[in-house]
Amino acid sequence: MVGTDTYYSGGCFCGAVRYEINGELTYAGNCHCRDCQHAIGAAYVTWIGAKPGDFKVTKGNITHCETSPGIQRGFCGRCGTSLTFRGEGWDELGITAASLDDPGAITPESNVFLDHRQPWAPYDETARNYPRFP
Numbered sequence: 001m002v003g004t005d006t007y008y009s010g011g012c013f014c015g016a017v018r019y020e021i022n023g024e025l026t027y028a029g030n031c032h033c034r035d036c037q038h039a040i041g042a043a044y045v046t047w048i049g050a051k052p053g054d055f056k057v058t059k060g061n062i063t064h065c066e067t068s069p070g071i072q073r074g075f076c077g078r079c080g081t082s083l084t085f086r087g088e089g090w091d092e093l094g095i096t097a098a099s100l101d102d103p104g105a106i107t108p109e110s111n112v113f114l115d116h117r118q119p120w121a122p123y124d125e126t127a128r129n130y131p132r133f134p
């Protein structure tokens with residue numbers, strides 16, 4: 001159960017970018033990959049997934065950076081909060097759970113890229129866990 005709601009709202013730290021999700025989430029999980037560590041500046045990132053059509057920016061604009069070929073990471077161009085992740089051709093959009101107005105509304109149910117996990121980053125060994133991408 002990633003979350004029971006069908007409406008979520010969130011935004012960046014400074015408030016310049018606001019978004020809404022209208023629909024059920026497709027996943028919620030922690031990514032420990034080295035790219036996320038670098039891009040976000042933390043040991044891992046909790047991502048939630050949504051169908052791209054269910055995600056709407058309601059204020060401001062998301063700035064994108066192609067951090068690897070075909071991978072677009074979205075953030076606030078003013079304060080730098082990481083907001084989105086999308087791979088070319090993917091039918092879902094990743095959104096940083098911590099940018100939700102109520103991050104406690106979701107429950108991460110998996111860990112991916114544990115091969116890249118930092119030894120000082122604890123994780124739930126009872127979750128669905130994968131050494132790389134499942």
Ligand SMILES: [Zn+2]
Pocket residue numbers: 012013014015016017076077078079080081
């Ligand atoms: Zn901002």
Ligand SMILES: [Zn+2]
Pocket residue numbers: 031032033034035036037113
């Ligand atoms: Zn990652």
